[in-house]
Amino acid sequence: MKKKSSKEPDPDEPLCCCEYLDRRGGRSHIAACCCDCEDLDEACDRWMKREPQKPDSLSQVVATVTDRLRVPWLTGAKRIDLSLLPPLILLPVLLHIAALHLLLGIVVLTLLPGMVLWYYYFTHRKKGRTLFFLSLALFSLAYMYYLFITEVVPQGNVSILQMGVVTFGVVLTLVSLTLTKRGPGFARPCSADTHSTITYHTPLPDRDSAQLDGSRHQVVIASRGSPLQQKASKVVVEADKEQNDIVRKNWCHICRMVRPPRAGHCRICNTCIQRLDHHCVWINSCVGQANHCSFLMTLLLFLLTSLYGISLVLRSVCPHENLLTALLYCPGVYDQYSSALSFTCAWYSSIVTGGMLHLLVLQLINISYNVTEREARLAVREKTGRSLLWGLIIDTGLYSRGFCSNWLEFLTMGSDSEPTLTDLV
Numbered sequence: 162m163k164k165k166s167s168k169e170p171d172p173d174e175p176l177c178c179c180e181y182l183d184r185r186g187g188r189s190h191i192a193a194c195c196c197d198c199e200d201l202d203e204a205c206d207r208w209m210k211r212e213p214q215k216p217d218s219l220s221q222v223v224a225t226v227t228d229r230l231r232v233p234w235l236t237g238a239k240r241i242d243l244s245l246l247p248p249l250i251l252l253p254v255l256l257h258i259a260a261l262h263l264l265l266g267i268v269v270l271t272l273l274p275g276m277v278l279w280y281y282y283f284t285h286r287k288k289g290r291t292l293f294f295l296s297l298a299l300f301s302l303a304y305m306y307y308l309f310i311t312e313v314v315p316q317g318n319v320s321i322l323q324m325g326v327v328t329f330g331v332v333l334t335l336v337s338l339t340l341t342k343r344g345p346g347f348a349r350p351c352s353a354d355t356h357s358t359i360t361y362h363t364p365l366p367d368r369d370s371a372q373l374d375g376s377r378h379q380v381v382i383a384s385r386g387s388p389l390q391q392k393a394s395k396v397v398v399e400a401d402k403e404q405n406d407i408v409r410k411n412w413c414h415i416c417r418m419v420r421p422p423r424a425g426h427c428r429i430c431n432t433c434i435q436r437l438d439h440h441c442v443w444i445n446s447c448v449g450q451a452n453h454c455s456f457l458m459t460l461l462l463f464l465l466t467s468l469y470g471i472s473l474v475l476r477s478v479c480p481h482e483n484l485l486t487a488l489l490y491c492p493g494v495y496d497q498y499s500s501a502l503s504f505t506c507a508w509y510s511s512i513v514t515g516g517m518l519h520l521l522v523l524q525l526i527n528i529s530y531n532v533t534e535r536e537a538r539l540a541v542r543e544k545t546g547r548s549l550l551w552g553l554i555i556d557t558g559l560y561s562r563g564f565c566s567n568w569l570e571f572l573t574m575g576s577d578s579e580p581t582l583t584d585l586v
Contacts, residue, residue, distance in 0.1 A: 330466030345449030
């Protein structure tokens with residue numbers, strides 16, 4: 162029998178597509194996902210012996226399971242984020258259940274947005290990053306398109322040109338989303354804000370402290386000047402005080418830098434963003450100076466594609482009803498499961514479209530007044546802005562230069578930093 166080699170693998174050796182470095186720094190293989198699980202063995206052993214579990218035993222098991230959920234990749238197995246999985250499983254199941262009966266559809270389509278909002282406030286309170294919303298957005302777009310191709314188009318009520326328009330809209334939306342994910346424009350320290358460095362030298366031993374290697378520390382005591390000089394000094398002191406107040410206000414204690422004007426620190430991304438608008442969970446990134454235009458274009462393309470697709474679905478499953486009232490009254494739609502599923506997906510798409518339309522309207526209003534979402538929230542909190550239309554419009558009056566000038570500034574603004582391409586997910 163041939164003796165096995167006990168040589169340990171070289172840590173500098175490149176990883177194959179199924180290998181990875183675990184959370185303890187050791188090389189492992191995805192085929193060994195159920196082997197040598199010390200945390201799980203210890204937890205089960207304590208449970209069998211009826212001994213109390215350690216305070217961190219459950220978190221250790223979850224961390225081990227999360228670390229071992231991987232897929233093969235060229236440079237080593239990539240870990241799967243658990244927040245990606247719920248939309249992939251729950252969305253098709255819930256939509257197929259909702260298509261069984263009208264009452265089930267009402268219950269499911271009422272609970273589904275409620276669960277999403279609850280999860281949003283739960284994660285937003287903890288200020289943690291999650292891929293759940295981006296996964297839900299991408300999978301919803303892909304799954305609605307899949308059902309449109311497999312359930313609506315075969316009924317013969319959709320032409321090839323209409324199907325091509327929907328396909329083109331989906332592709333443009335994904336391209337615009339990819340451009341948005343290139344980066345919001347990260348703030349960098351400004352060289353003008355960097356002051357001169359002062360080096361303090363200690364006196365040499367056995368030397369006079371007033372004389373250091375031929376140089377002297379001089380203390381100049383200025384005499385009282387003329388009234389004009391005193392007034393000029395007072396103006397300089399007040400200007401320096403105002404400048405210090407501005408620097409102190411824009412100083413970021415986390416990034417250790419003076420933020421540029423209108424920049425803000427995102428507690429979720431843990432970095433400063435140029436002209437920060439808000440952190441959007443649907444793209445898992447901030448919306449800032451570099452990607453605000455592409456973010457607005459993504460919203461617009463998604464809404465146009467979604468509205469056009471919903472109209473095609475309703476014309477197919479409710480051909481004898483008015484398009485505006487077909488969502489509320491479509492008799493006989495639940496007689497066939499295919500029509501019921503298409504009708505349910507149209508309702509789900511309408512709910513998502515309504516939320517995105519509300520976000521688009523807020524963005525258009527803020528851009529027209531040259532106000533970011535962050536600045537609007539600060540103005541409401543500090544009561545320094547003017548509120549109109551029950552809080553829908555917040556005018557701070559700081560940067561607005563008129564409707565046309567505000568839009569021209571928005572469309573021509575760019576980023577001072579180079580864009581950094583991030584993963585779509």
